[in-house]
Amino acid sequence: xxxxxxxxTVGVTNAVTEIAELxxxxxxxxxxxxxxxxxxxxGCDAYISTSSAGGGLQMMVAGVVREMTxxxxxxxxLGAGAIVMDVIASNDRRLPHEQIQRIRExxxxxxxxxxxxxxxxxxxxxxxxxLIAPAKPQPRFGSEYRMPVIYAGNxxxxxxxxxxxxxxxxxxxxxxxxPVLERENLGPARDKIHDLxxxxxxxxxxxxxxxxxxxxxxxxxxPGAVGDILRTxxxxxxxxxxxxxxxxATTDVFSVFDGVFNRTVSANLGMSxxxxxxxxxxxxxxxxxxxxxxxxxxxxxxxxxxxMIRPTTIPQTLEALVFEQAVSREALRLAxxxxxxxxxxxxxxxxxxxxxxxxSQNTSGQTIVDNMKLDLLVASGGVLSHAPxxxxxxxxxxxxxxxxxxTTLAKDSIFMMPHLGVLAQVHSKAAxxxxxxxxxxxxxxxxxxxxxxxxxKPCFSYSIRSHxxxxxxxxxxxxxxxxxxxxGEKAEITVEPARGFDCGAGKGKPVRKEIRGGTVGIxxxxxxxxxxxxxxxxxxxxxxxQWNQALDLYPESS
Amino acid sequence: xxxAYTPGLKVTNRxxxxxxxxxxxxxxxxxEIGSHVQAQDVVAQAFMPGDVSPINLSxxxxxxxxxxxxxxxxxxxxxxxxxxxxxxxRGIFGFFKTDYKAKVAGKIETISKVTGQVIVRGEPMxxxxxxxxxxxxVEVLPQEGVAIENEVSLIQGIFGIGGETCGPIRMACExxxxxxxxxxxxxxxxxxxxxxxxxxxxxxxxRAIEVGAVAVVSGGMDDQDLRQILxxxxxxxxxxxxxxxLTLIIxxxxxDISMAAKTFELFKTREGDEASVNxxxxxxxxxxxxxxxIPLSESELASETESVHSSGMLDVGTxxxxxxxxxxxLIGSVTGLPTDPTTLGSGSKARVLDVKMESGETVTVPxxxxxxxxx
Numbered sequence: 055x056x057x058x059x060x061x062x063t064v065g066v067t068n069a070v071t072e073i074a075e076l077x078x079x080x081x082x083x084x085x086x087x088x089x090x091x092x093x094x095x096x097g098c099d100a101y102i103s104t105s106s107a108g109g110g111l112q113m114m115v116a117g118v119v120r121e122m123t124x125x126x127x128x129x130x131x132l133g134a135g136a137i138v139m140d141v142i143a144s145n146d147r148r149l150p151h152e153q154i155q156r157i158r159e160x161x162x163x164x165x166x167x168x169x170x171x172x173x174x175x176x177x178x179x180x181x182x183x184x185l186i187a188p189a190k191p192q193p194r195f196g197s198e199y200r201m202p203v204i205y206a207g208n209x210x211x212x213x214x215x216x217x218x219x220x221x222x223x224x225x226x227x228x229x230x231x232x233p234v235l236e237r238e239n240l241g242p243a244r245d246k247i248h249d250l251x252x253x254x255x256x257x258x259x260x261x262x263x264x265x266x267x268x269x270x271x272x273x274x275x276x277p278g279a280v281g282d283i284l285r286t287x288x289x290x291x292x293x294x295x296x297x298x299x300x301x302x303a304t305t306d307v308f309s310v311f312d313g314v315f316n317r318t319v320s321a322n323l324g325m326s327x328x329x330x331x332x333x334x335x336x337x338x339x340x341x342x343x344x345x346x347x348x349x350x351x352x353x354x355x356x357x358x359x360x361x362m363i364r365p366t367t368i369p370q371t372l373e374a375l376v377f378e379q380a381v382s383r384e385a386l387r388l389a390x391x392x393x394x395x396x397x398x399x400x401x402x403x404x405x406x407x408x409x410x411x412x413x414s415q416n417t418s419g420q421t422i423v424d425n426m427k428l429d430l431l432v433a434s435g436g437v438l439s440h441a442p443x444x445x446x447x448x449x450x451x452x453x454x455x456x457x458x459x460x461t462t463l464a465k466d467s468i469f470m471m472p473h474l475g476v477l478a479q480v481h482s483k484a485a486x487x488x489x490x491x492x493x494x495x496x497x498x499x500x501x502x503x504x505x506x507x508x509x510x511k512p513c514f515s516y517s518i519r520s521h522x523x524x525x526x527x528x529x530x531x532x533x534x535x536x537x538x539x540x541x542g543e544k545a546e547i548t549v550e551p552a553r554g555f556d557c558g559a560g561k562g563k564p565v566r567k568e569i570r571g572g573t574v575g576i577x578x579x580x581x582x583x584x585x586x587x588x589x590x591x592x593x594x595x596x597x598x599x600q601w602n603q604a605l606d607l608y609p610e611s612s
Numbered sequence: 613x614x615x616a617y618t619p620g621l622k623v624t625n626r627x628x629x630x631x632x633x634x635x636x637x638x639x640x641x642x643x644e645i646g647s648h649v650q651a652q653d654v655v656a657q658a659f660m661p662g663d664v665s666p667i668n669l670s671x672x673x674x675x676x677x678x679x680x681x682x683x684x685x686x687x688x689x690x691x692x693x694x695x696x697x698x699x700x701x702r703g704i705f706g707f708f709k710t711d712y713k714a715k716v717a718g719k720i721e722t723i724s725k726v727t728g729q730v731i732v733r734g735e736p737m738x739x740x741x742x743x744x745x746x747x748x749x750v751e752v753l754p755q756e757g758v759a760i761e762n763e764v765s766l767i768q769g770i771f772g773i774g775g776e777t778c779g780p781i782r783m784a785c786e787x788x789x790x791x792x793x794x795x796x797x798x799x800x801x802x803x804x805x806x807x808x809x810x811x812x813x814x815x816x817x818x819r820a821i822e823v824g825a826v827a828v829v830s831g832g833m834d835d836q837d838l839r840q841i842l843x844x845x846x847x848x849x850x851x852x853x854x855x856x857x858l859t860l861i862i863x864x865x866x867x868d869i870s871m872a873a874k875t876f877e878l879f880k881t882r883e884g885d886e887a888s889v890n891x892x893x894x895x896x897x898x899x900x901x902x903x904x905x906i907p908l909s910e911s912e913l914a915s916e917t918e919s920v921h922s923s924g925m926l927d928v929g930t931x932x933x934x935x936x937x938x939x940x941x942l943i944g945s946v947t948g949l950p951t952d953p954t955t956l957g958s959g960s961k962a963r964v965l966d967v968k969m970e971s972g973e974t975v976t977v978p979x980x981x982x983x984x985x986x987x
Contacts, residue, residue: 075951076951112850112896137848139850149660149737150637150660151636151637151658151660151737151739154636154637155636156853158634158636159852159853159892160850161894161900188636188637188638189636303896322847322848327848327849327895327896328847328848330845330846330847330848330849331847331848333845334844334845334846334847335847351836352834352835352836353867355834355835355836355839355866356834356835356865356866356867357866357867357937357940358835359771359835359838359846359865359866360865360866360867360935360936360940361936362849362895363770363771363849363865363866363895364770364865364935364936364983365895366980367935367936367978367980367981368936368960368962368978368980368981369936369956369958369960370936370937370938370956370957370958370977370978370981371937371938371956371957371958372957372958372959373937374936374937374958375958375959375960440960441960442958442959442960442961443959610957610959
């Protein structure tokens with residue numbers, strides 16, 4: 055959304071025109087309006103939409119002490135999937151006017167203020183509010199938009215803070231994220247950030263009003279729609295599921311474990327706007343370890359930046375595709391890591407910290423994400439949905455998420471999940487039918503025992519029986535193997551892990567399970583968990599080349 | 613006909629441009645509506661309260677806090693200098709008096725009989741906002757700032773670092789295809805906005821910093837050089853606050869890429885003119901691009917005509933630039949727009965177009981990988 059077409063509806067019209075060209079059906083009239091209702095072979099019955107416009111959430115956080123409340127506020131924002139553009143603290147060595155200038159220049163989507171323990175001194179946090187109020191922070195979209203400011207500080211200061219801000223900001227008050235020094239309560243602030251982003255920030259993208267008037271049902275935020283559909287699948291089948299949607303600016307991860315739903319938006323991990331950030335966070339060597347072809351790092355760095363400044367381009371050559379898929383592995387790995395840190399057993403519960411932890415605040419708490427208990431892993435988003443070969447999608451999923459034990463892999467055929475999420479509101483039967491028939495493409499099943507072993511030593515033995523397949527064999531450590539098992543077929547697998555390896559029943563204990571086939575089939579993964587891959591080229595290139603050949607990932611390159 | 617990606621960058625020889633210049637806190641506006649200001653003129657200023665220094669007199673003079681107000685020789689609101697006596701104890705029978713000499717200058721803000729502290733506030737610090745753009749003040753926002761307008765040549769770059777600056781345009785390259793190298797930067801470029809052609813090298817930027825150039829603008833640069841200049845790897849493209857000694861703007865992209873001929877020619881016609889430059893970039897929805905603004909002189913005003921921005925339609929014969937490898941940066945003319953998706957070298961299927969390049973070779977590229985250019 056930038057000049058000369060700073061309007062979300064321009065993209066919608068372009069997309070509908072494209073569909074019309076491909077389907078040979080007239081869908082848009084001469085005024086650029088979608089023709090509704092359908093009359094003969096012209097127009098369509100309804101237009102519904104999801105939206106991820108806004109390109110990620112960018113926040114500023116403010117706290118009294120940089121190492122304490124400001125750090126907690128930053129964690130709350132990061133937990134909500136925001137990019138933290140700057141941290142303003144009373145002790146950050148900047149003069150007040152420099153801080154104010156910074157707030158103005160950065161045009162954040164939202165500001166989170168914290169500071170002071172409940173019942174403690176109010177003056178410092180009020181000073182912070184007094185600093186931010188005159189800055190009259192201008193958001194990046196539109197002049198009618200009021201900047202959301204969340205106050206999550208000393209509750210005693212609430213009335214004064216409310217008085218400090220005039221009507222030019224949208225002030226929300228949530229419980230203190232640091233009620234006492236040793237305890238953090240990030241949940242309410244994090245949830246508020248999520249809500250405000252979905253309801254408020256995104257809705258102010260240019261042209262959004264017009265788009266609302268076009269649609270036949272309320273526009274749903276893309277992450278919300280994907281989350282709804284995933285939750286429906288998990289609940290319906292009584293399984294644990296993880297879904298991922300990787301986009302240009304953000305990566306959303308959804309999980310349902312033991313009926314508990316969690317969602318994270320990693321606003322700084324994506325394949326175009328945020329690609330450079332993935333490279334800087336993961337480091338170029340971590341990305342290049344997944345690349346078996348020789349590439350010039352200088353050249354690659356330029357390509358990454360060019361993708362960032364021209365986000366709509368697509369890889370044309372095999373080399374470019376291999377590199378993008380390598381970046382996606384790291385983006386997904388980092389996003390899943392953030393998700394695991396966010397989805398903890400203590401979510402929404404006040405997190406207890408000892409006085410000793412006061413100055414070294416790291417996110418802790420037991421994550422409820424357990425790869426061994428994971429039944430279904432669903433891939434969605436451009437780089438995963440549009441990979442030229444299904445096996446590439448499966449490989450990216452397995453390498454990034456590292457499922458343990460026996461896990462079914464699926465992908466969203468053409469990035470349809472969000473649309474079905476919103477279609478379900480209008481026509482649930484149609485949504486369900488499309489979902490079952492066209493949306494989920496089962497890739498197959500991954501079998502990967504947890505544990506580490508010496509390369510070449512036995513990892514596990516297997517026997518697989520179905521009416522089409524009768525295989526038994528052994529997988530050694532470091533080995534990867536693909537067996538065909540068509541979509542719709544089921545097979546019974548018995549896995550006998552070697553000593554020290556666990557496939558779900560405990561170390562060395564055999565597991566028997568019914569598995570489903572798919573377009574890829576069965577991936578037998580003896581590479582161990584955690585999957586270790588060196589960043590040294592002389593070690594990673596032979597390993598990755600071998601894996602790529604085993605799965606026939608890039609036949610053109612061999 | 614179909615749409616193609618256009619980065620929407622403005623390169624125009626004449627446009628009426630408006631800029632708002634606001635104070636970070638309420639203050640005084642120094643310009644009036646209708647007045648003409650220069651880029652370096654201060655148009656608004658405010659004084660922000662000085663630093664606060666607490667003096668614990670109760671401790672310093674070993675007296676109960678309640679006694680402090682009575683022994684003060686200066687009262688709240690008084691201005692004091694370093695060395696001024698601000699309090700004298702009563703002593704014993706008028707003898708053995710102890711005084712307290714101020715160690716900081718400022719104004720006495722409060723004298724507390726609860727804590728025995730005296731709060732001294734330092735000199736107010738001025739915060740100034742410059743005009744940035746030479747032109748006419750068209751709006752005054754009381755206590756906040758002004759809006760300035762002028763007829764200008766406006767060039768938006770695709771990416772930049774560093775904030776606002778201004779200086780005269782100096783061409784360093786003969787052609788838009790010339791790399792901006794170390795030897796092209798001379799000491800006469802002190803204070804100037806240096807215009808290169810193709811990629812600016814890291815050494816050239818270093819030399820530009822040494823000679824005191826205020827900005828360097830060129831077609832491209834290597835990311836590795838950018839990383840070296842910044843000292844870190846840039847993640848999200850939100851820039852403007854870097855302090856590297858000058859402002860850098862690239863007009864086309866990263867790597868070996870020439871500045872668009874039209875842009876280069878526009879700079880050439882403006883050589884010697886004062887330009888306002890801002891490298892601030894935010895690549896996200898609600899994008900912000902770096903800019904070079906060159907106000908037109910009286911004579912230029914009479915001769916220039918306003919340019920019209922072309923719309924982004926793609927058709928046979930349209931000139932496009934390929935914006936992705938393997939032909940990144942090359943320019944050609946569209947010779948075909950097949951409707952059906954085509955399988956690419958990567959194995960993906962996408963809608964493509966055929967482009968005849970300047971070398972005479974015809975290549976097939978995804979439609980997503982070209983942008984329209986005006987030549």
